[in-house]
Amino acid sequence: MSAAAFTGTSVMDIDAAKVRGAGSNVHFDKVSVAYGAHVVLHPLTLDIAPGEILAMIGPSGSGKTTALRAVAGFVRPASGRIRIGATDVTDLPPYERGLGMVVQNYALFPHMRVEDNVAFGLRAQGADKALIGERIKDALGTVGMSAYARRYPRELSGGQQQRVAIARALAVRPRVLLLDEPLSALDAQIRRNMVEEIARLHRSLPGLTILYVTHDQTEALTLADKIAIMRDGRVCSHGPTTELYRRPPNRFTAEFLGRANLLPVTVAEAVGPKGFATARHGDALLTGAGRNEKAGDKSLLCIRPQHLSLTADSDHTNRIVGTLQEVHWQGELTHLVLDVDGTPVRVSATRLPIALPEPGAKVPLFFAPADTSLLPEDAGV
């Protein structure tokens, strides 16, 4: 981005109006990354739409940070191209990509005051003084840190430092904001607050495209429009957040995103016009939302722990029986672990019967067909 780009009005002034149209799409076109013979990212093709938050989640070593670093320009792809908007940035150095980046340990420059940290990118790009002053004010105002402009990073708490890091990234009016596990270093309470603040920030800057890398599914579910789940250097599922949660396409996605229960079943009756199939698990005949299952198919019936109930009602027409093994009380939630014909089944309940059965007792569980999803048994990806 040239200095000329900074001659207009401020990004935050007037806030979102400018940024609303400023977001760019990010396109991975068969991007792979390898260190010698070791491939850490297999050919990845993925789109992030302008103004979208895409969360990349996955276990350690799954390739999610590598994908982010490839966009940032710190990792050179072994093959494939990366486009931001209409620009092919694959061969551009990081400082010419027009991005903002926030990392886990904030990386605020300790020798600079908060305001100088926020001004850093603008000064580096030769923006004029008046504009820098305006952007500092607006960026710090956006993250609620105006009162701390003259402080040094060491005089701030972790949460405050992270807000300054976000303000610093926003001040350059980035085409794409890269967030690399930005909340991992914070404690649970502050992390929850920061997730809400980032969500609020994105609502005020809806044009901002965000690539958010995390291993925390709660952050991903709260913030992301879409989620890409990574495993062993590959995307094993990608789609709108609610869709991926409700209808996980494979076992790994179902288990990683929300720790779903997966009951092995045999399809008894193919998917009907309403999208439901019947399936047998032991003696129980269950109804579940299907895709294109046929009679005789081996499948997994995915049920979320919070959708299982110990009491029957008119919607909860499916019934299975398990042996209660463990009860964990966690205040607002109680977690039960049952054994259903050799399959461990978790139940998360906000309300329980007054007389809870003892471990070892047979307990019936009820759930609604609409809260289930059938997925192929061999789609373990």
Next chain:
Amino acid sequence: MLVWSRSGRLVLWVLFALIFGVLFLAPLAVILLSSLADQWNGVLPNGLTTEHYTDVISGAAGRAVKASLVTGFLASALALVSGTWAALSLRLQGHALRRLLGLLFFIPSAVPSVSVGLGLLVAFSHPPLLLNGTIAIVMIAHFVLISAFTFGNVSAGLARLSPDFEQVASSLGARPAYRLWHVTLPLLAPYLVAAFGLSFALSMGELGATVMVYPPGWVTLPVSIFSLTDRGDIFAGAALTMILVVATLVLLLGLERITKRATGS
């Protein structure tokens, strides 16, 4: 605290006081007393005088202090620039090349300084590199001997520097030169000052190589001290040694204050 018992801590303090007192304080105390001794025939000096200080200051000491300070400052500055440059460059190289070139930097510190002086004398005594008898050869000798320490200090600082700082700076649009000047070097400042301070202290005390190459008009403090004590003028040598110690200490304390102000610690 590693030792909990009171008696254990007392024993350790006494042991520390003994080692520190015998190895560090006693020699310095003897030099200080010698520099002030009128005569010294018994356990303690017979009388005290400042005459030796007056003598050396009115003599060649002033020129020696200047020669040592200028040599130390210039050689340390040069070593700091080249050591920092080398450490920054080697960081970008592969592991094997980094190890090999890093090792080369340390070779002069493993060779006796007299040998380094002799080598320079032989190498620079013939045209076109005729530096024998010049101040430049003294500077080069000091530079060669201390550059390993600046390189080592700056490399250690770089190894502790999280790559996130520079990467975030780049992603915000900072070109390499801007990033180096505004992010990398300020973050390395404590290591750079420590490297300069160590180099300066080493240069101020350097004798082995200097005595092989110094020209008549550029006699450093250690060479002067050596000459005086070699002639049997122990008290004047001690006075000059105290001047050397004070000059070095004042400069190092000054550097420490500058670092504290720069880093805000």
